[in-house]
Amino acid sequence: MDLNLxxxxxxxxxxxxxxxxxxTITDAIQDGExxxxxxxxxxxxxxxxxxDNQDKQDMVETLEQGVKQANTGN
Incomplete structure (x- = not known):
């Protein structure tokens, strides 16, 4: 079966x-499934x-901050 998710x-x-x-996004995150x-x-x-490149850089910076916070338990 070829399923293209x-x-x-x-x-x-x-x-x-x-x-x-x-x-959809909120529900998916809150459910945590x-x-x-x-x-x-x-x-x-x-x-x-x-x-654009600036938005991508902003997302990567935000992601980095989130990863650090998640790993410190804050």
């Missing part, structure tokens, strides 16, 4: 507006592809 996720959110997309990680990865990929 990326296409399936994109198909599921194709008609979503901004409010629905935000709710491992099965939601691929979907969040696809959403992040879309954000990354649509971002």
């Amino acid at each position: 990326r296409k399936a996720i994109l198909s599921n959110i194709a008609e979503n507006d901004q409010e629905q997309l935000e709710a 491992e099965k939601m990680l691929p979907g969040l990865g696809v959403l992040f990929e879309l954000i990354w592809q649509q971002s």
Whole structure:
């Protein structure tokens, strides 16, 4: 069986507006379920592809701060 997870996720959110997309992200993070990680990865990929170099640098800096905080327990 050839399952293209990326296409399936994109198909599921194709008609979503901004409010629905935000709710999808919020719910996935709050639920903390491992099965939601691929979907969040696809959403992040879309954000990354649509971002300019400054936005990408800002995201990487924010990610670095989050990783450090997560590892210190704050």
